[in-house]
Amino acid sequence: MPSYNSAKTVEHAIQSVLTQTYQDLELVIIDDCSNDETCRIVEKITDTRIRLIRLSQNGGSAVARNTGMEAATGRYIAFLDSDDSWYPEKLARQHAFMTTNKIGFSFTAYYRNEPNGKKRLVPAPAEMTYKKLLRNTIIGCLTVMIDRTIVGHFTMPNIRTRQDTATWLAILKTGIHAYGLNEGLAYYQVEANTLSANKTKMLQQTWKMYREQEKLNYIHTLYNFTGYVYQAIKKRVGGYA
Template sequence: MEKPLVSIITPSFNSEKFITETIQSVQNQTYKNWEMIIVDDCSTDQTVSIVEEITKKDSRIHLFKLIKNSGTGIARSTALAQASGKFIAFLDADDLWKPEKLDKQLDFMKVNKLPFTFSFYDCINEGGNPLNKRIEAPLDLSYQQLFFCNYIGNLTGIYEANYFGKIAVSPIRKRQDWIQWLTVLKKIKTAQPVPESLAFYRIRENSISASKMELVKHNFAVYRTHHHLNLISATLCMVGFLFTQLILKPRYSKTIKASI
C-alpha cells in the first residue's frame, strides 16, 4: 500500500545561499511520497534559477512565483492552495530536516492517533554550524501555554488535512506560523511533540528570531490583530509572554552535538 502524500510548504526570498541544501534535506528523506511546493516572493538573487534547475530533475518539486513581494504569509498561503497531500508540513528555505524526520513523525502520529504533531529541533548559525542548543517543548502542550510562548518550531509542524481542512495562513508578514498553531490547539486542546530533534533551525543575522525587540513588536501585533485584544489586554498578555520567555522559557540543552 502506498504511503500517504505529504505536501511541504516552502516560501522563499533571496535564499540562494541555502535553498539547495534545504531541498536536499527533503530529497534525503527516508519517506519518499512527498511534494515540495516552493513559492518565491520576488527574489532578486539566483533563488529562482537554482530551484528551476532542480525541478527539471525532480518532478516532486514545484515552483510558483508571486508577481509582487507580499511576505511570508501570502507565500505560504499560495503554496497551501496548491497542496494535495493528506498531510501538510512546513519548511522554510533556509532550514533543514534530518533524514528520518517524516518517517518518524508520521509514525508517531499513526501510533498515537494524532491529527497534529511537531518535534524538538536544533539551532545552527547562518553558516550551518551547530550552536549547541536544542529547543524542546512540554510533552503535553496546551493552548494556554502556546498563547504565551510559541513552543512549536514551524519547520517541525505537520497536520492532517482530512481532519483540519487546509488551515488558512494569516496574510501578515510575521508570526503567521504562531497564529496557525494557535488555531490547531484551539481545536484539539493539547498537542504532543515527538520527543527528539528532527530538524535544524537556522538563526540568521538580523532575523526576527535573533532580534528580541522585533520579536516583541510582532508578538504584540498578534495579540492586537489576531486576538482582537484592546491595548490594555494586549499589554498584559505581553507581560505574560515576557515572563514566559525570561522565567519559564522553552527548555533547551546546551550540550548537544549537532551534525548535519
C-alpha cells in the same frame, strides 16, 4: 517552502527534503519574487516531486505558504523555510507518531543553529493547548505536521510576522491539541541580521498579535506576554546540545 533571495541556502534545504527516508512526498516551493539566483538553482534540480511556483508580486511568507498549501495535493502538510533543514528521518518519525496515535497536529524538538556556530536543542513538550501556547513560543514552524483530514482547511493570516504562531493558535482554539515528539529532527538557522533575531521587534509583534489577532484585553495580554517572555528567554539560554 517559501523562498526569497535564498540562493545561498535553498539547495541545502531542498536536499534535506529529497533525502527523507519517507519518500512519498511532494515539495512545493513558492518563490516570493526573488531577484537573485534562487529560481535557477531550484530549476536545475531534476526531481519530479518538486514544483516551483513564482509569485507575481512580493507578498511575504504568509502569502507564500498559503499559496503552497492550496497547491499541495497531500493529506499531510509540513513546513520548511529555505534556510532551514530536516534530519533524514524527520517525516517518517513524525508520520508514524501521528498515525499510531491518531494525531491531527504534531510538532517536534529542533536545534537552533546560533550565529556563533553553536547549537541549542529546543525540546517539545508532550502536549500544547490554546491557553498553553499563548504563553509559550515552543512550536517551531519547521517542525509542524498537520493532517488535513482531521484539522480541516486552514490558512495563515496575512501578517508580516508571527503568522505561524497565530495559525497554531487559531487551530488550537477549535479544541484540537498539538502533540510534541521530543526528538531533535530539524535545524533552525538563526541569522544575526534577521527579523527573528531582532528581539525588540519580535516583542512588539507578539504584543500586537495578542491584541489584534487574538483580541485579548490588556490584562490578559500582559499575563500571556510575561509568560511568552519567560519561555523565550528559557529557550534561548538553555544548554548547548
